[in-house]
Amino acid sequence: MSKYTPIIGLETHVELKTNSKMFCGCSADYFGKTPNTHTCPVCLGLPGALPVPKKKAIEWCIKIALALNCEINEFSKFDRKNYFYPDLAKGYQISQYDLPFGHDGKVTLSSGKTIHIRRVHMEEDTGKLMHEGNISLVDFNRSGVPLVEIVTEPNFNDAQDVKEYLQKLQQIVRYLDVSNADMEKGEMRLEPNISLSTNPKVLPNYKVEVKNINSFRFVEQAINFEITRQTEILEKNETPAQETRGFDNVKHKTFSQRSKEDAMDYRYFPEPDIPPIRFSKAQIDQFKSELPELPDVKLKRFEKEFALPDYDAEILTREKSLADYFEETVKVGIKEKITAKQIANWIIHKKINIDEVVPATIIKQILTATQTIQVDDNELEKVINEVITENTQAVEDYKKGKETVIMFLVGQVMRKVGKKIDAQMVRKKMQEKIQ
Amino acid sequence: MSNIDIKTLTITQAKKDLKTKKYSAVELTNAYLSRIKNLEPKLNAFVSVTTEEALKNAKEADSKLAQGIDLPLLGIPISVKDNFSTLGIKTTASSKVLDNYIPPFDSTVVKKLKAAGMVLLGKTNMDAFAHGSSTETSDFGPSKNPWNIKHLPGGSSGGAAASVAADEALAAIGSETAGSIRQPSGWCGVVGFKPTYGRVSRYGVVAMGSSLDSPGPITKTVEEAAQILQVLAGQDEMDATTSPKEVPDYLSKIKNDIKDLKIGISEDYFEGVDNEIKAKVEEAVKTLEKLGATIKKVKLFHPKYAIAVYTIIQRAEVSSNLARLDGIRYGNDRSFFGEEAKRRIMLGTYTLSAGYYDQYYNKALKVRTVIVNNFHEAFKEVDVIIGPTSPTTALPLGATAGQDMFGEMADMLVEPSSIAGLSGINMPVGFSKAGLPIGMQIIGPQWGEEIVLRAGYNYEQANPLFDKKPNL
Numbered sequence: 001m002s003k004y005t006p007i008i009g010l011e012t013h014v015e016l017k018t019n020s021k022m023f024c025g026c027s028a029d030y031f032g033k034t035p036n037t038h039t040c041p042v043c044l045g046l047p048g049a050l051p052v053p054k055k056k057a058i059e060w061c062i063k064i065a066l067a068l069n070c071e072i073n074e075f076s077k078f079d080r081k082n083y084f085y086p087d088l089a090k091g092y093q094i095s096q097y098d099l100p101f102g103h104d105g106k107v108t109l110s111s112g113k114t115i116h117i118r119r120v121h122m123e124e125d126t127g128k129l130m131h132e133g134n135i136s137l138v139d140f141n142r143s144g145v146p147l148v149e150i151v152t153e154p155n156f157n158d159a160q161d162v163k164e165y166l167q168k169l170q171q172i173v174r175y176l177d178v179s180n181a182d183m184e185k186g187e188m189r190l191e192p193n194i195s196l197s198t199n200p201k202v203l204p205n206y207k208v209e210v211k212n213i214n215s216f217r218f219v220e221q222a223i224n225f226e227i228t229r230q231t232e233i234l235e236k237n238e239t240p241a242q243e244t245r246g247f248d249n250v251k252h253k254t255f256s257q258r259s260k261e262d263a264m265d266y267r268y269f270p271e272p273d274i275p276p277i278r279f280s281k282a283q284i285d286q287f288k289s290e291l292p293e294l295p296d297v298k299l300k301r302f303e304k305e306f307a308l309p310d311y312d313a314e315i316l317t318r319e320k321s322l323a324d325y326f327e328e329t330v331k332v333g334i335k336e337k338i339t340a341k342q343i344a345n346w347i348i349h350k351k352i353n354i355d356e357v358v359p360a361t362i363i364k365q366i367l368t369a370t371q372t373i374q375v376d377d378n379e380l381e382k383v384i385n386e387v388i389t390e391n392t393q394a395v396e397d398y399k400k401g402k403e404t405v406i407m408f409l410v411g412q413v414m415r416k417v418g419k420k421i422d423a424q425m426v427r428k429k430m431q432e433k434i435q
Numbered sequence: 436m437s438n439i440d441i442k443t444l445t446i447t448q449a450k451k452d453l454k455t456k457k458y459s460a461v462e463l464t465n466a467y468l469s470r471i472k473n474l475e476p477k478l479n480a481f482v483s484v485t486t487e488e489a490l491k492n493a494k495e496a497d498s499k500l501a502q503g504i505d506l507p508l509l510g511i512p513i514s515v516k517d518n519f520s521t522l523g524i525k526t527t528a529s530s531k532v533l534d535n536y537i538p539p540f541d542s543t544v545v546k547k548l549k550a551a552g553m554v555l556l557g558k559t560n561m562d563a564f565a566h567g568s569s570t571e572t573s574d575f576g577p578s579k580n581p582w583n584i585k586h587l588p589g590g591s592s593g594g595a596a597a598s599v600a601a602d603e604a605l606a607a608i609g610s611e612t613a614g615s616i617r618q619p620s621g622w623c624g625v626v627g628f629k630p631t632y633g634r635v636s637r638y639g640v641v642a643m644g645s646s647l648d649s650p651g652p653i654t655k656t657v658e659e660a661a662q663i664l665q666v667l668a669g670q671d672e673m674d675a676t677t678s679p680k681e682v683p684d685y686l687s688k689i690k691n692d693i694k695d696l697k698i699g700i701s702e703d704y705f706e707g708v709d710n711e712i713k714a715k716v717e718e719a720v721k722t723l724e725k726l727g728a729t730i731k732k733v734k735l736f737h738p739k740y741a742i743a744v745y746t747i748i749q750r751a752e753v754s755s756n757l758a759r760l761d762g763i764r765y766g767n768d769r770s771f772f773g774e775e776a777k778r779r780i781m782l783g784t785y786t787l788s789a790g791y792y793d794q795y796y797n798k799a800l801k802v803r804t805v806i807v808n809n810f811h812e813a814f815k816e817v818d819v820i821i822g823p824t825s826p827t828t829a830l831p832l833g834a835t836a837g838q839d840m841f842g843e844m845a846d847m848l849v850e851p852s853s854i855a856g857l858s859g860i861n862m863p864v865g866f867s868k869a870g871l872p873i874g875m876q877i878i879g880p881q882w883g884e885e886i887v888l889r890a891g892y893n894y895e896q897a898n899p900l901f902d903k904k905p906n907l
Binding site for chain 1: 518520540638639641642673674676752754757758788789792
């Protein structure tokens, strides 16, 4: 056991899937599109152009905050975060500073550990730089796409917990249907900050931030790499530098990007182009009532209502669409006396493609696989007599006490009938005959 | 037709003449274009004269007139300040940084004016990025005051005010952050109207102080100011700070008398003001009293407090607003910023910096609220507040040299109401012995456009000065 406890916090950016951008009418569906085709004076930041916030994006941000058990600020506003970068059209990013839409939330991990959410705020995405040789090009298609930033307190102590939290967060925004949170498309971007402490109750006097990681696996790698790197430094009685680092996807290493000595002063001030935003308690309650059943609650309900083991319930509630599909199938199955557990087994083990197979088809499949067909009693008796006559040796063996032979005889009957009939019932009849 | 008397022409008269075919919109436009051609070497009121666009607009107006279509400003030749984005037409805000910037969109104001039938004569000169009260900070040389070309027209809408005073345009569109419509109108002897913040859309206006900028008309008469305001006012879905408040029918109300009007006078607004100006404004107040208005003393904060608040807030917003002109996308890089812009960017950046924010910006916001409340209290007792527009008449060219706070001092008397987002008007009330115009301001409450215009209209009827013309 190391004498150092990792202290880890996380900033996550989630891109909302609104049709249009945050402050203008341009399409927000920029991925893979021809550069600078989804632009207008507003997202290009042309002189005089003004941002008009999208109500839907704000509501979605609040729903994310509510789903993370946050308090909602009844009085909120946008602020300007001033900094220079060629992909930043206006020379400032519209974000939120001291009055984020949501604050003081929490997420509970499977171990029971609580991760506190410091804030959930809304901001706009920047453009994208592309470098070709000595030339750098700017694509503003992404400029102004709505982003929600979720910041945790430094409550994590290992990479596994971070990964679980991120999976939960991804699951929640997908349940809310406000983001696809597709890591590969950059719809969810992760920035862990990591430091090591000898006394877990005391925050260390430095912090290392790793920027813009786009996979859960890379976050784990980055955190573990940092723990090793920082331990080595501390072992030499030195303090790791307070800095921002990048992550090399190929070498699986972090590398220094910017030291905190040239820390940015963002000169935040209230965005004068957007009036402050007020919500009444009633409006916030309304948003709350519009939240879907969230994954944790659904999982518990599935265990209870459908008598499913944790394993099944967890798989079935990973995605809302699968959970909905399962429940629908259960409804169809009730008429056929098929249990929820049977359905769960079928969906999980047969790896059903829920986009192609409708619930009724699943039920049919289960029925054919498990249910027997009724045959006429006289017909069955006739077949049994035939089998007895044709297999005298086997019948003799059974009578001498070789009981396993009975299954051979039953099999012969089933084969002759050619339909899936109840084997137990045939066995019973066969035994009565031979005895 | 060369016998159009553009010196006495008003929008109402021009509309009548166009309708009765006394002359065509093209003829009217040509009359202005030729006057611009004659006077520009002297005045430099325009950054660009849009001859082609003007004649195109005029032809369209004539064809609409022929079809019997009636629009509020159909065929009316207007100049627009160069900080209003104009689709396909160079918009420099009088700065070389934007020397060759051609916006791909129209500002809402220009869009509305076009829809109302305007003929765009050109883009008027201003202090670069509207930073100033003289037009001397323009990168394209100062404009001159038509009443004495050795004097400044004021600013930042100096070119706009000069263009109306010199009859280079029938009316002009300016913008005011604190004084930029009223002060040059005062110095040039024309009517300048600043609407309540949020009444007229800022969309497409090169931003200066975003929480203060208010576009408005500069005209010869109050009636014309009301006519143009009627076109410009109203909520704009492109500007989140515009108000959904219904726009009243200004024209139908302004001609009512002012027997019910309570006028407030604050002594502090007369302190340090030229005696000639004081006397003329006091005379004007007496005129209003004779028309039936009641005069009442009110206590407002001394305007000096507003200067500090305004300077901090405006510089902070400027430093952020100009950041986009980073040399990457607009023809000229940051070395093309003038001294005044650089000073403002530095001061604004400083006041927003970590450790100074609370001391400056945050404190300024708090005092701003105090000033807003101060006016709010005053307007419980009176309908309008009257004072001089500027402490001096138009100063000579070169007066800004070495005066880093020139604008703030020149606009001292209009800054408090700008900080509070109020409506106000400059009314010409006479001339100094040197023959320079003297202006009086009438300040109204938020959304008080109607009452300000009514007070102005009644005064104008009692003391008409718009037919007094400079010798050019």
